[in-house]
Amino acid sequence: MNKYLTVIKIITFMLLMAPLALMVWDGVHNNLTADPIEELLHRTGIWALRLLLLTLAMSPLKTMTGQIVFIRLRRMLGLFTFFYASLHLTIYVWLDLGLDWSHFLEDVVKRPYITVGMLAWLLMVPMAITSNRFMLKKLGKNWKKIHRMIYLVLILACFHFIWLVKSDITEPLTYSGIGLIWLLFRVIEYRGKRTQNI
Amino acid sequence: MKFKNTHKDYQVTDESIYHSRRKLLKAGLLGSAGLLSSAAFGLKLPKHKVNGKFKIDEITSEKDATTYNNFYEFSLSKSGPSEEAHTLITEPWTVDISGLCENKGKMDLNKLIMKFPIEERIYRMRCVEAWSMVIPWMGFKLADLIKFCKPLSSAKYVYFETLYDPKQMPNQKGRSIPWPYREGLRMDEAMNELTLMVVGMYGKKIPNQNGAPLRLIVPWKYGFKGIKSIVKIKFVDQQPVNSWQAIAPDEYGFYANVNPEVDHPRWSQATERRITGGFSLFNSRIKTQMFNGYGDYVSDMYKGMDLRKFF
Numbered sequence: 001m002n003k004y005l006t007v008i009k010i011i012t013f014m015l016l017m018a019p020l021a022l023m024v025w026d027g028v029h030n031n032l033t034a035d036p037i038e039e040l041l042h043r044t045g046i047w048a049l050r051l052l053l054l055t056l057a058m059s060p061l062k063t064m065t066g067q068i069v070f071i072r073l074r075r076m077l078g079l080f081t082f083f084y085a086s087l088h089l090t091i092y093v094w095l096d097l098g099l100d101w102s103h104f105l106e107d108v109v110k111r112p113y114i115t116v117g118m119l120a121w122l123l124m125v126p127m128a129i130t131s132n133r134f135m136l137k138k139l140g141k142n143w144k145k146i147h148r149m150i151y152l153v154l155i156l157a158c159f160h161f162i163w164l165v166k167s168d169i170t171e172p173l174t175y176s177g178i179g180l181i182w183l184l185f186r187v188i189e190y191r192g193k194r195t196q197n198i
Numbered sequence: 199m200k201f202k203n204t205h206k207d208y209q210v211t212d213e214s215i216y217h218s219r220r221k222l223l224k225a226g227l228l229g230s231a232g233l234l235s236s237a238a239f240g241l242k243l244p245k246h247k248v249n250g251k252f253k254i255d256e257i258t259s260e261k262d263a264t265t266y267n268n269f270y271e272f273s274l275s276k277s278g279p280s281e282e283a284h285t286l287i288t289e290p291w292t293v294d295i296s297g298l299c300e301n302k303g304k305m306d307l308n309k310l311i312m313k314f315p316i317e318e319r320i321y322r323m324r325c326v327e328a329w330s331m332v333i334p335w336m337g338f339k340l341a342d343l344i345k346f347c348k349p350l351s352s353a354k355y356v357y358f359e360t361l362y363d364p365k366q367m368p369n370q371k372g373r374s375i376p377w378p379y380r381e382g383l384r385m386d387e388a389m390n391e392l393t394l395m396v397v398g399m400y401g402k403k404i405p406n407q408n409g410a411p412l413r414l415i416v417p418w419k420y421g422f423k424g425i426k427s428i429v430k431i432k433f434v435d436q437q438p439v440n441s442w443q444a445i446a447p448d449e450y451g452f453y454a455n456v457n458p459e460v461d462h463p464r465w466s467q468a469t470e471r472r473i474t475g476g477f478s479l480f481n482s483r484i485k486t487q488m489f490n491g492y493g494d495y496v497s498d499m500y501k502g503m504d505l506r507k508f509f
Contacts, residue, residue, distance in 0.1 A: 027479060033276060034258075034266035034473045035329050096471070098482030103466070111464060163464065166327065167445060168274050168374045 005072055012073055016080045019047045020087070037095050044088035049157055049175055051081040056154065056182040063189065075131050078150075082128045085121050113163035120156035123149050151186070154179045246316035246336055246398075254320045258331035259475025260400045266473065267407045268325065269426060270374055271360065271367035283406035286366050286427065291411050297357070297433035300348035307411055311397055313346060314338035318401070319394065324456045324490045326420040326442075330470045335415055336398030341389045343431075349385070353433035356388040357381075358414060358425045367427075375445055381414065381425035382438030382452065384499075392417055392495050395428075418492040420454045451509040455500070456490035460509050 023043055026032050032039040055077040058070040097103050107114045127147055129135070136143050158179055161172035269279035272286075291307040316338055324330045344356070362378035364370040370377045387393065394415040397404055404410045409426025416423050422442050442450035449463050458468045469483035489496050500508075 030477060032479070034262035034331075034475075035276070035471060036479045037471060038329070040479075095479065096483065100482075103469070107466065110461075111466075113464060167270075 005069065008069060009073065009076065012076060016051070016076070019043065019084070037091065040091050041088060041096065044084050044091060045161070048081055048084035048088055049161065051077055051084060052150075052154060052157060053175065053178050053182065055081055056150065056179070056186075060182060060185045060189075079128060079131060082124045085124060089118075089121055113160050116156040116163070117160035120153045120160060123153050123156070127153075151183060154183070246318055248318045252319040252321060254322065254332045256332060256474055257320060258333055258473050262473050262475050263331055263333050263399065264405050264408060268327075268421070269407055269409070270369060271377075271379065271427075272369050272407065274369070274374060279407035280405075282368065283410075285368065286361075286406045286410065288406065288411040288427075291429075293412065293428060294430045295347055295432075296430070298350040298353035298435060299433045300350070301346060310343075311338065314342040316397070317394075318398075321392075321394075321415060321417040322490050322492075323415075323417065323421055323424075324470060324486065326422055326450065326454070326462065326467075328462075328465060328467060328470050328486075329473055330486075331473050334400055335394060335396045336401070336404075337394040337396035337415065339391065340383075340393040340395050340414070341391065343395060344385075344388060347431075347433070349433045352435050354385055354435050355433075355437055356383050356385065357430075357432040357434050357438040358428050359430035359432075360425055361427045361429045375441055379425060379441045380438060380444075381423055381440045382434075383414075383416065383423075384437075386499050387416065387496075390416075390496060390499070392492060418456055418489040418496045420456060422450070423454050453500075453505075453508050455496075455505065455509075456486060457488060457505055457509070458486040459488075460506055 023032075023040060027036065027040075030036075055074060058074040058077065062068065062070040093099060093104055097107075108118050109115070127149060130139060130143060130146055139146065158172065158176040161175065162169055165172055265280040266276045267279040268276070269283065272279040272282040292304045293307055293310060294304050295302045316336055318334055318336045320332060320334045322330060323333055340356075358381045360377075360379035361367065362370060383393070396409070396413050396415045397411060399405075399408060404413065406427075409424070409428075412428045413426040414424050414428065423440070437452060440450075440452060440454075442454075443452055456467075461467050467486055470486045472481065472484050474481070487493075
């Protein structure tokens with residue numbers, strides 16, 4: 001297993017870099033639609049959400065298959081989620097707003113979809129910082145508490161998407177639906193464990 | 199509608215037009231030297247001239263303006279309409295003129311456009327989604343059409359409808375918005391000299407994805423007021439409910455004048471991303487102008503109106 005794990009991790013890493021590589025490629029070839037900033041915002045945002053859902057899928061997948069490999073990949077997926085979310089935020093503040101901080105603050109305060117998006121990113125920061133083995137050991141039980149915030153991040157991210165769409169909310173609702181399934185799975189699993197303990 | 203547009207047409211200016219242009223230049227109405235002598239609309243070519251009063255230097259590339267569109271009848275994505283709109287049949291095309299006017303009935307578009315002078319004008323186009331373009335449109339003044347229709351004094355608004363035909367407009371099978379798309383203007387807005395009925399852009403027949411064969415352009419309003427592929431024009435005495443107002447009345451109004459001070463409830467309208475073509479990844483936002491910069495032509499119409507209330 002360990003022998004293959006490194007290979008699996010390298011392949012996963014490369015796959016997770018692919019969306020970014022494609023953005024760079026399309027950027028260089030001026031192939032990011034007429035409104036490239038909007039396109040990059042959308043692509044980084046949607047990948048952050050997809051990877052968030054994928055990260056959350058790891059625990060249920062492990063339960064279903066008994067394969068520990070899913071848990072071994074979880075940290076990398078989580079960090080890539082944070083990476084794409086950070087790109088998303090950077091593009092918005094730097095390329096879109098041109099580092100106009102007063103405009104940024106006004107957006108965060110006045111626009112609910114930006115407020116929740118910003119909050120989602122902020123909640124991910126402590127998770128990213130404490131994602132390494134050292135912090136895991138150091139924090140003990142508190143580590144789990146910090147990383148359970150991912151469900152809050154998921155809810156905020158879904159609202160961020162739903163609230164920004166102009167009319168047709170099919171796409172954000174589809175992602176939210178998948179998120180809801182993982183959330184339910186987690187709740188059921190948690191209750192199951194508690195009954196076992198009794 | 200058949201268009202013939204060769205490079206030659208652009209360069210050769212016949213003598214009579216040349217002289218009339220000199221006159222207009224003297225009158226200060228026309229400033230541009232790029233006088234277009236023909237674009238083939240139908241068999242006989244109505245000559246169309248460039249109205250130099252509406253000249254803007256940096257124009258959006260034709261590629262961007264024809265591949266980045268909101269046209270929900272075909273697709274909800276921006277690139278979708280340019281890929282899907284080929285199913286629209288624009289020839290022949292009839293426009294049904296009805297309501298409170300003397301001259302009503304179904305009119306063939308080819309015949310209709312022969313009646314009015316065609317002009318090219320470069321307008322700014324500001325989308326409610328906070329991006330903008332600069333596009334050379336070709337069309338006739340809606341005012342000319344309205345005069346031809348002879349509205350009754352009871353006609354206070356003009357109502358427009360887009361074609362409803364899910365076979366030609368496949369996304370009308372979905373229920374993303376209630377079809378057909380509807381728009382309206384107050385009579386003075388419709389009669390304003392800026393208001394154009396557009397049949398061409400970039401010196402050519404207007405592509406399907408941009409609203410062929412006939413669309414409205416009201417440059418001081420958000421882009422969604424510019425209803426596309428118009429089949430119905432009706433003179434009415436009540437303010438019509440336009441589609442976006444029907445969908446979300448708290449977010450989109452009847453007037454929809456470009457106004458940097460009145461934000462969309464969910465995003466700011468103070469700035470916009472100008473789409474110019476070329477490499478624009480590092481172009482930061484520009485300030486949005488009141489009435490999209492056309493205040494001199496239109497602000498009088500809204501004197502005494504609370505534009506926060508009538509957004």
